[in-house]
Amino acid sequence: MKGSFKAIAATFVVLGLVSMGGCGGSADAAKQNGKTVIKIQTFNNFGYGKSTSEKPGANLWAQYEKEHPNIKVEETVAASSDDARSTFNTAISSNSGAYDIYAADIAWMPSITAMPNKFIDLSSYIKNNDWMDWKVQGGKAADGKTIGAGNDIGPTAVCYRSDLFAKAGIPTDREQVKDLLGGDSATWDQYFKVGAEYHQKTGKPWYDAMGGIWGAMKTQIKESYVKQDGTIIATNSTIKNLYDQLTATTEMSAHLSQWSDDWNSQFKADNGFATIMCPAWLLNNIKGNSGDFKGWDIADVTPGGGSNQGGSWLVVPETSKVKDEAAKLVAWLTAPEQQVSTFKAASNFPSSPTAQKNPTVSGKLDPSMNNAPVGKIFTDRAKAVKIVPYTGSQYYDIDAKLGDALGRVDVTKEQNPDASWKRFEQDVKALS
Amino acid sequence: MTESHVSTHVKPGGSSLRSRLGILEWKASPYLYVAPFFILFMFVGLVPLIYTVWVAMRQYNTLTGDAGWAVCGSVCHNATPGWTGNFLWVLHQPSFYVALRNSLSIFLISTIPQMILALLLAWVLNANLKAKTFWRMGVLLPYVVAPSAAGIIFSQIFSDKMGAINVLLQTIGLPTIMWHGSAIWSHIAIATIVNFRWTGYNALIFLAAMQAIPNDVMEAAVVDGAGKARTFFSVTLPLLRPTLIFVIINSTIGGLQIFDEAQLFHNGTSGYGGPNQQYLTISMYLWTLGFNNVTIGQPNMGRAAAVAWFLFVIIVVIALLNYWLTKRLTNGSGARNTRQTAKTAKAVRFREYEQAVNTGVVARLGRSGHDVQVNSDGPGSIGSLIRHDEER
Numbered sequence: 001m002k003g004s005f006k007a008i009a010a011t012f013v014v015l016g017l018v019s020m021g022g023c024g025g026s027a028d029a030a031k032q033n034g035k036t037v038i039k040i041q042t043f044n045n046f047g048y049g050k051s052t053s054e055k056p057g058a059n060l061w062a063q064y065e066k067e068h069p070n071i072k073v074e075e076t077v078a079a080s081s082d083d084a085r086s087t088f089n090t091a092i093s094s095n096s097g098a099y100d101i102y103a104a105d106i107a108w109m110p111s112i113t114a115m116p117n118k119f120i121d122l123s124s125y126i127k128n129n130d131w132m133d134w135k136v137q138g139g140k141a142a143d144g145k146t147i148g149a150g151n152d153i154g155p156t157a158v159c160y161r162s163d164l165f166a167k168a169g170i171p172t173d174r175e176q177v178k179d180l181l182g183g184d185s186a187t188w189d190q191y192f193k194v195g196a197e198y199h200q201k202t203g204k205p206w207y208d209a210m211g212g213i214w215g216a217m218k219t220q221i222k223e224s225y226v227k228q229d230g231t232i233i234a235t236n237s238t239i240k241n242l243y244d245q246l247t248a249t250t251e252m253s254a255h256l257s258q259w260s261d262d263w264n265s266q267f268k269a270d271n272g273f274a275t276i277m278c279p280a281w282l283l284n285n286i287k288g289n290s291g292d293f294k295g296w297d298i299a300d301v302t303p304g305g306g307s308n309q310g311g312s313w314l315v316v317p318e319t320s321k322v323k324d325e326a327a328k329l330v331a332w333l334t335a336p337e338q339q340v341s342t343f344k345a346a347s348n349f350p351s352s353p354t355a356q357k358n359p360t361v362s363g364k365l366d367p368s369m370n371n372a373p374v375g376k377i378f379t380d381r382a383k384a385v386k387i388v389p390y391t392g393s394q395y396y397d398i399d400a401k402l403g404d405a406l407g408r409v410d411v412t413k414e415q416n417p418d419a420s421w422k423r424f425e426q427d428v429k430a431l432s
Numbered sequence: 433m434t435e436s437h438v439s440t441h442v443k444p445g446g447s448s449l450r451s452r453l454g455i456l457e458w459k460a461s462p463y464l465y466v467a468p469f470f471i472l473f474m475f476v477g478l479v480p481l482i483y484t485v486w487v488a489m490r491q492y493n494t495l496t497g498d499a500g501w502a503v504c505g506s507v508c509h510n511a512t513p514g515w516t517g518n519f520l521w522v523l524h525q526p527s528f529y530v531a532l533r534n535s536l537s538i539f540l541i542s543t544i545p546q547m548i549l550a551l552l553l554a555w556v557l558n559a560n561l562k563a564k565t566f567w568r569m570g571v572l573l574p575y576v577v578a579p580s581a582a583g584i585i586f587s588q589i590f591s592d593k594m595g596a597i598n599v600l601l602q603t604i605g606l607p608t609i610m611w612h613g614s615a616i617w618s619h620i621a622i623a624t625i626v627n628f629r630w631t632g633y634n635a636l637i638f639l640a641a642m643q644a645i646p647n648d649v650m651e652a653a654v655v656d657g658a659g660k661a662r663t664f665f666s667v668t669l670p671l672l673r674p675t676l677i678f679v680i681i682n683s684t685i686g687g688l689q690i691f692d693e694a695q696l697f698h699n700g701t702s703g704y705g706g707p708n709q710q711y712l713t714i715s716m717y718l719w720t721l722g723f724n725n726v727t728i729g730q731p732n733m734g735r736a737a738a739v740a741w742f743l744f745v746i747i748v749v750i751a752l753l754n755y756w757l758t759k760r761l762t763n764g765s766g767a768r769n770t771r772q773t774a775k776t777a778k779a780v781r782f783r784e785y786e787q788a789v790n791t792g793v794v795a796r797l798g799r800s801g802h803d804v805q806v807n808s809d810g811p812g813s814i815g816s817l818i819r820h821d822e823e824r
Binding site for chain 1: 494495496497505506507524525526527587588591592593594595610612613614699706707708709710723724725726727728729730
């Protein structure tokens with residue numbers, strides 16, 4: 001009797017200790033059945049995996065594993081880039097080798113390129129790949145190492161509802177819409193002028209949200225919130241003028257918060273917004289939110305000059321146990337042929353000029369956008385991108401505050417533009 | 433058993449070690465049994481807790497790690513590193529106070545109606561209903577729904593344009609409600625999501641406690657002529673006190689840490705807690721600071737840890753306040769045993785005793801029997817009794 005009590009007590013203590021030590025003892029998982037396992041984390045849909053109805057893909061893993069019989073690729077897809085980022089941050093800060101390859105969003109790149117010694121130099125692996133010049137710059141660290149291999153980009157066009165345009169008596173042909181908005185020298189003034197006329201005629205909203213317009217505007221300034229030397233210039237006249245220009249168009253807005261249910265539901269509504277700033281990857285959302293509705297078209301024009309919104313890179317952390325194999329896979333995934341495959345399957349626009357020239361890309365027509373030549377349009381839009389904004393230091397912290405400022409005027413309508421700007425100035429001050 | 437019996441019998445002195453061991457086991461084994469929990473808690477609870485104190489005092493960034501003592505920076509015009517840096521920085525943030533206001537407001541709007549409703553529900557469920565189990569399981573059903581599922585459903589009900597409530601209001605010609613634009617309405621919406629999930633759960637805990645109240649107490653109250661309401665307030669409620677304290681402190685912790693409901697109510701990706709921070713709670717503020725703003729050069733983890741400690745202190749203070757309040761409120765019916773009334777009662781008893789000794793008549797009997805004779809200004813009044821005594 002007495003002995004058994006002690007035995008039970010001892011067992012509990014031992015169990016307790018074992019369960020605590022358990023997390024430290026992960027075995028070397030790089031090999032499995034004699035194959036080298038490469039683990040990669042992506043988010044949303046990169047179009048690498050097997051095609052499903054929700055996530056179209058080019059089935060690249062099967063292809064790579066066939067060409068390299070000793071490799072096995074395990075992809076983990078995070079639901080959103082925010083989820084992916086917190087995993088990434090934890091792994092990088094704790095030096096744990098959770099994944100061998102990470103897909104990194106454009107917003108993460110400033111912090112990644114600021115710690116070049118945590119990621120491997122991919123230069124020797126990617127000699128045969130090509131990228132648009134600004135995409136190469138985005139993946140380079142200050143010391144010249146290339147730590148990010150460019151994946152997709154987000155050249156921006158204007159998507160519009162041809163059914164609503166027709167009702168308002170505006171030309172619906174995409175070439176005419178392009179000219180109407182100013183063609184190759186399109187300005188925001190012209191875009192808002194047409195919008196004001198449209199709104200006067202119909203009483204319906206011209207664009208979805210100020211946040212959406214701002215998303216394009218901010219990418220057209222080299223140094224918007226912060227200078228490269230770290231000085232904060234967010235409340236200077238450059239931003240203020242654009243802010244004034246945008247907030248003066250309040251009546252043209254649909255007053256929606258982007259990515260909300262209300263926003264999703266307005267893509268096919270009769271009184272929905274007529275235009276939206278359209279990065280390549282947004283076509284997926286337009287399709288998803290329109291269902292059977294077929295009224296959307298796309299014009300080869302960007303107000304205010306070219307704009308790139310979003311896009312991703314692939315990085316390999318130093319902690320990976322299979323650095324060499326992972327880097328080879330990264331080079332292969334970002335090579336022009338694979339970029340063509342993923343654009344064909346999903347709508348991730350290639351960052352490689354060779355891939356952009358490929359007839360599969362440049363000739364792609366999109367049946368859900370009234371058979372628009374989306375391949376050609378986004379190639380043109382990518383060429384129009386002349387400015388790579390500096391997004392280091394507190395860029396994204398300040399950007400969130402400006403988003404709030406626009407939201408107070410546009411979505412919740414609780415402040416006038418001046419009051420909201422004053423609040424923004426205070427917010428920026430409180431950040432440092 | 434037999435062996436020890438024999439040994440005690442034959443040689444009493446030899447068993448002393450054995451019996452001392454036995455006593456030791458008797459005394460020590462309970463601690464051994466609970467030890468696994470505390471050892472585990474030490475590693476997964478206490479160590480991180482203390483580590484957070486350290487992080488809160490440091491210039492700690494998620495990606496680049498520790499970089500010396502924290503610096504408050506330009507917001508408090510102080511660039512000297514020190515352990516208070518992050519705490520001061522947080523105290524200089526207007527957002528922190530807004531978040532505090534929101535958390536408290538959502539906590540109050542959710543907890544108070546929730547407690548009252550749960551008590552009422554429990555009281556009803558405690559009555560002799562048909563299909564008892566069905567009703568009892570029914571109130572627990574919302575609790576089974578995952579918080580995110582409830583959040584998603586309610587965020588669609590509370591959408592500004594296409595939400596069920598606003599569409600309904602529009603069809604009957606009423607102005608729509610700015611659920612996300614107005615602070616108070618957003619708090620009501622979030623509190624509704626919380627109440628939906630937790631009211632039934634708390635009602636069941638109250639019900640269990642109510643069923644533990646012995647029947648004879650209730651019967652005694654009925655015999656004394658107490659009505660339903662009087663029984664509830666004077667018997668049931670005071671006897672529920674330990675359960676009430678438990679539930680209220682629990683919901684204080686839950687209410688002040690509120691995160692999922694507010695985050696799902698937001699319904700969008702950018703601008704956490706609303707553009708004017710209408711529904712930014714302390715937990716969301718902590719999360720945004722620590723996990724969204726990972727800007728290199730900023731001690732994001734340090735600041736988040738500092739907020740976590742402020743939150744901890746606030747919860748402790750409010751929990752203590754609630755404990756004290758609950759104790760007071762459930763101290764039985766109207767008559768509160770304050771020191772003053774106790775003193776008066778004692779004085780009365782003493783006089784009654786004296787009177788009884790002096791006169792040989794039991795004062796109480798006299799009072800109840802000959803009210804008019806003894807008291808000139810109404811029966812049973814303590815004041816009159818004392819005055820009467822003094823006159824004599």
